[in-house]
Amino acid sequence: MSTQLTPFQRLSEARKTFFQEGNLPTGLIDEAILSSWKRCIDHHKSVTERVVYESLPRSSFKELINVNRKLTEAANEPLEQLHRTVSGAGYALLLTDHIGHALNTYQASSHSDKLIKQAFRPGVNLSEQYIGTSAMSCALTEGRPITVSGPEHYFSVNQRLNCAAAPIIAPNGQIIGSIDITREYSLAPGSALALVTHCARAIEGRLLTQLAPYLILQLSWQQQEPATCDMLIALGPEGEILGMTPKVREVAGLSVGCGPANIQELFDLRFGDLVDASRGRRSPLLGQIHSGLSFALYPSLYKKPSLIEGTAQSNSPRTEPISKTLLPSFGDASLAERFPLALRAMNKGLPILIQGETGTGKEVMAKALHDKSNKRSGKFVAINCAAIPETLIEGELFGHTDGAYTGARRGGAPGKIEQANGGTLFLDEIGDMPLALQSRLLRVLESQEVTRLGDSTTKQLNFQLLCATHRDLNAAVARGEFRDDLLYRVKGMPLWIPPLRERSELCEFLSEQCDQVTEGRRQLTQDVLKILKDYDWPGNVRELRHALTHADVLAEDSHDLILPCYLPADIVKKSSHRTTLLNEQQLGTLKSLELEAIEEALEQASGDVNKAAKRLGIGRATFYRKLKEIRSSQ
Numbered sequence: 148m149s150t151q152l153t154p155f156q157r158l159s160e161a162r163k164t165f166f167q168e169g170n171l172p173t174g175l176i177d178e179a180i181l182s183s184w185k186r187c188i189d190h191h192k193s194v195t196e197r198v199v200y201e202s203l204p205r206s207s208f209k210e211l212i213n214v215n216r217k218l219t220e221a222a223n224e225p226l227e228q229l230h231r232t233v234s235g236a237g238y239a240l241l242l243t244d245h246i247g248h249a250l251n252t253y254q255a256s257s258h259s260d261k262l263i264k265q266a267f268r269p270g271v272n273l274s275e276q277y278i279g280t281s282a283m284s285c286a287l288t289e290g291r292p293i294t295v296s297g298p299e300h301y302f303s304v305n306q307r308l309n310c311a312a313a314p315i316i317a318p319n320g321q322i323i324g325s326i327d328i329t330r331e332y333s334l335a336p337g338s339a340l341a342l343v344t345h346c347a348r349a350i351e352g353r354l355l356t357q358l359a360p361y362l363i364l365q366l367s368w369q370q371q372e373p374a375t376c377d378m379l380i381a382l383g384p385e386g387e388i389l390g391m392t393p394k395v396r397e398v399a400g401l402s403v404g405c406g407p408a409n410i411q412e413l414f415d416l417r418f419g420d421l422v423d424a425s426r427g428r429r430s431p432l433l434g435q436i437h438s439g440l441s442f443a444l445y446p447s448l449y450k451k452p453s454l455i456e457g458t459a460q461s462n463s464p465r466t467e468p469i470s471k472t473l474l475p476s477f478g479d480a481s482l483a484e485r486f487p488l489a490l491r492a493m494n495k496g497l498p499i500l501i502q503g504e505t506g507t508g509k510e511v512m513a514k515a516l517h518d519k520s521n522k523r524s525g526k527f528v529a530i531n532c533a534a535i536p537e538t539l540i541e542g543e544l545f546g547h548t549d550g551a552y553t554g555a556r557r558g559g560a561p562g563k564i565e566q567a568n569g570g571t572l573f574l575d576e577i578g579d580m581p582l583a584l585q586s587r588l589l590r591v592l593e594s595q596e597v598t599r600l601g602d603s604t605t606k607q608l609n610f611q612l613l614c615a616t617h618r619d620l621n622a623a624v625a626r627g628e629f630r631d632d633l634l635y636r637v638k639g640m641p642l643w644i645p646p647l648r649e650r651s652e653l654c655e656f657l658s659e660q661c662d663q664v665t666e667g668r669r670q671l672t673q674d675v676l677k678i679l680k681d682y683d684w685p686g687n688v689r690e691l692r693h694a695l696t697h698a699d700v701l702a703e704d705s706h707d708l709i710l711p712c713y714l715p716a717d718i719v720k721k722s723s724h725r726t727t728l729l730n731e732q733q734l735g736t737l738k739s740l741e742l743e744a745i746e747e748a749l750e751q752a753s754g755d756v757n758k759a760a761k762r763l764g765i766g767r768a769t770f771y772r773k774l775k776e777i778r779s780s781q
């Protein structure tokens with residue numbers, strides 16, 4: 148009588164063939180899993196090893212989350228939805244980075260398994276190197292969804308698990324993470340591979356919209372708009388391809404890192420036709436790629452999600468009142484008062500000129516103004532006028548057409564001013580702009596029209612202007628280095644950022660900065676606070692943050708206090724508090740020596756004050772006075 152093997156028994160047999168008999172269980176085990184088993188053997192892992200699930204230290208985990216912020220933001224909602232779908236079936240859910248660090252985890256609402264609870268914790272390294280073969284490690288290595296069931300796991304202890312995972316692929320084609328769902332094998336049959344795959348596709352679509360495209364193009368093989376679509380291309384305002392979902396890359400046969408730069412190079416159509424179609428009826432355009440495949444194309448103008456939760460999508464700027472928004476701290480009461488004023492002026496379209504010494508936070512202020520202004524749904528485009536070579540600055544600012552100059556990008560490119568359309572243009576170090584360019588910039592600022600290099604047509608724009616400089620522009624005008632008409636144009640309202648040494652709430656600011664730099668791990672001692680307060684800070688906040696980072700590094704893991712010895716030596720040396728500090732320290736040393744001598748003398752004289760004073764060669768009254776003085780200062 149032939150007995151039918153269960154799937155678990157079949158996989159166990161295959162495992163035995165491989166690990167005990169040294170043969171390949173051909174056709175029984177997915178090639179990806181076999182390759183993973185071989186890698187584990189190469190790394191001298193024994194299948195009977197104990198698996199340790201260690202989490203990263205808190206600071207490293209914070210950094211990990213920071214690095215993967217875009218991924219976690221895009222994944223949040225799809226993960227919540229998948230969790231709702233699978234948790235009742237006993238599945239725990241996991242989002243990892245490209246290595247296998249758990250970024251976000253969800254436990255199952257039923258059938259919670261102890262092993263899964265231990266492994267599925269944020270910050271745990273679940274890469275192949277640590278936990279052997281798993282669906283997640285195979286998905287990350289192979290770049291495709293996969294199920295790993297029971298005995299297919301490398302380590303014996305994991306054989307009671309059943310997992311399915313799918314890689315998450317960024318719009319540039321790189322694998323940046325994975326989602327994995329795992330439950331006890333006994334709850335099988337059935338895996339939710341299709342669900343994780345679907346969730347990964349949803350995350351990839353969201354990653355695409357993070358590029359803030361002008362148009363999103365859906366590709367379909369059907370002659371009707373698909374309800375959901377995994378073939379998406381994000382396009383910029385000139386038809387440039389910003390990114391695409393992996394399915395497009397797959398059907399168009401495009402490899403990662405190379406491919407067409409513009410949609411017109413991928414399809415036999417004009418970008419203008421797509422723009423027209425996005426505004427008109429929803430009848431699809433037909434597009435053919437080089438391989439001869441034809442697709443129905445559904446372009447739509449990209450709309451940023453509304454900030455008011457639960458409402459329909461909207462392109463209109465946000466309108467929550469200023470008072471509700473959190474202002475950045477600069478440690479200065481008068482600056483905090485002027486901020487809302489500058490914001491109101493900006494919202495009326497007045498250009499703001501931010502002035503202050505180097506490192507005071509002019510760019511931080513510009514960004515804060517933009518983030519709170521009515522242009523915040525547009526881009527913040529910063530250009531450092533001092534950092535671009537004079538020969539390139541014109542192309543960089545105004546853009547160029549195809550072949551406008553040697554080395555110009557094929558198909559032309561918009562300049563920074565054009566990119567700021569609908570948002571804010573921040574001209575940093577405007578005082579360093581070459582005189583010859585100032586008149587051209589003035590024309591653009593007056594008309595809000597831009598003409599690309601090599602072009603004869605102009606484009607109407609709408610952007611908010613913010614400028615910054617550490618120079619005295621009045622003096623530059625007097626020297627003939629800066630146009631006075633440009634100065635009046637950019638200085639709708641001046642905003643002065645005081646140097647660090649003059650800030651009215653310096654102590655609070657120093658402590659806040661310490662908190663930020665050390666991620667709340669350390670505090671400043673009173674002495675350090677005094678040293679920092681009395682230092683001149685020629686490099687302002689930039690220099691302060693470097694000094695605190697220096698101290699944080701020197702303190703290592705041993706102290707939660709920043710002591711004077713951890714500060715950069717030149718800061719301690721130059722701080723006027725140092726002299727007082729030394730005097731106090733010396734005084735302290737002398738006093739403790741005196742106390743020691745007095746106490747020793749008293750002890751040797753068995754408490755007889757006359758004898759003790761005699762031993763020290765001082766009078767009885769002096770002895771008493773010194774003893775009192777020293778004890779009261781302790």
Ligand SMILES: Nc1ncnc2c1ncn2[C@@H]1O[C@H](COP(=O)(O)OP(=O)(O)OP(=O)(O)O)[C@@H](O)[C@H]1O
Pocket residue numbers: 475476477503504505506507508509510511512575615617688689692
């Ligand atoms: N209020 C603040 N809060 C937190 N960090 C700040 C603040 N102000 C400045 N910084 C930090 O200090 C550094 C210098 O800031 P920023 O570049 O804005 O200064 P800046 O005045 O524009 O300098 P420069 O004139 O050299 O261009 C940056 O690392 C910035 O993040």
